[in-house]
Amino acid sequence: MKVFAVIFFALLVCLVSLNAEGSTNVIIPKPRLFIPLDSHFLLNDQTHYYSDAPLALNAVNYLQEHLLLQAGYKLKTGQSGVPNTIDYLRDPDLKQEAYTLDVTADKIVIRANSQAGFFYATVSLMQLMDPVIWSLHKSDVPRKSWMMPSCSIEDAPRFQWRGMMLDTARNFFSVAYVKKFIDRMAQHKLNLFHWHLTDDEGWRIEIKKYPLLTQIGAKRGPGTALPFSFYPAMRGPKDKLEEGYYTQDEIREIVAYAAKRSVNVLPEIDIPAHAKAAVTAYPELLQDPNDKSRYTSIQKVSNNTIDAGLESTYVFLENIVKEVTTLFPFEYIHLGGDEIPKGAWSKSPAVEKLMQTEQLKNIQEVQDYFFTEMDRILARHDRKMVAWQEVREHNTALRDDTIIIAWRGNGAGVKAAKKQQKVIMAPAQYLYFDQQYVKSSGEPGHTWAGPTDTQDAYSYDPTAQISDEDVKGSIQGVHGCLWSERAPTEAIADYLAWPRIFSLSEIAWSPQKERNWDDFKRRAFGKGMQRLESQTISHRDTSK
8 A cells, every 4th residue: 555655646746747847848949858846936126147157248148138128127246146146157067058057946047168058048048937028129017027937957959050041032131130030040049040142033242342243133123134033923013123132241240140149140152053143243254155055943044053164253253252251250151052954054165165174074073063163262261161962962072071951852961961971951841931831822932842830840850761870970950941932021931930940949959859749839839929929920820
């Protein structure tokens, strides 16, 4: 009988613990370890903070900015270990981006060993607060106190690369929107903003040496050299001017903003295809005038590919790289490389001469030559290459630290990983958030790789087809993509992104064995949605 009582009591404690965690763990992405405690911490205008680490200052400021907006006060500095204090303490034994967070009735203790670790701990702490803390608007009635459930958290990311791409080439988005997009990424511990800055439909980055890139290539519609919309056509009227680009000062501002949120910015200059805006601006540098090739891309864009046989091409692109490196401190630059149209270069005298000189047998080898040269240019400027999967499928001359993004499906990523190549997994069937949630004429988005709802995205495991642990190390992380052909407004872009980015964040951060759809759904469709709504972020209705 005593044995039965002990077992019953243990089961009861376990059940209470599970119920407690179910009601208090509202954090996205799910922490590695979350232990609920039976108390609460009350943050108020008498709460102080203490820090022994300059690395924590950025995270403290982030919390202070939100408190000032919603509560009307900032925390004052105090002493460590004193009741009603938040301690930010450096722990040299913790890995980069890892943190611990202990919330008890009388104090909060955060430990980390990096700026990112302190930031992520603070983000988790703020997710335990009322969702109004995330509001972007000053409260009419300041919230003086904030109740948080006590808990103990130990946390670290699954992958070092947790990326999200925003396409600002097909449709231009304001500086303010780009900042908000990055901030919401950071709130969910994504750390790499992939900025798609150039494509057929627009060149969006100011390059001082080549002003026509933005004077001509950043405009489309009536009275411009570019048509308003390429296939697949965007919905809505097409009889107005569409334009926009980011000045170099604006880019520096955005990069600095991202850095404060522990987000690196990966710029993409999409070449040699997807370059209609560039070749329209500078045909004399990027097109052989005697090239009789006639071709269209998969998106029905004609003659959109930079000529790989011209010396002026490489001078032009090296000058671009020079300026890009002054704007983006991140060690990688994305050079595109996808969807080179069949027929491109086929009748270019410059390419024909290149093939003879370099003994290249076919157009595939021309493509390999082009990216090998671009890799050398990057190396001269202390940068490394990221590219879409097509770039490395045949090219063995690229540096070992080149990273490819596998987007056409999981197979290319698995194949690259088994070759010990560095790869980011971004299969369109799961992580292209420009796809419709459900196939319907009333839904925004594409259908070629979808539909993909939030549960479909959440079901993805980047290492499911790879068993060897050493090979798994080739997978640097995961990457979501939001292409904007079907996202002409910020509201539609947000609708397509959320709540699917919740799924991406948990795939990228949380251990696979800890992920569970029902648990995730409770957090994402509960407090997660409330946090979005407090920021007036458009999102898909989760009841659909």
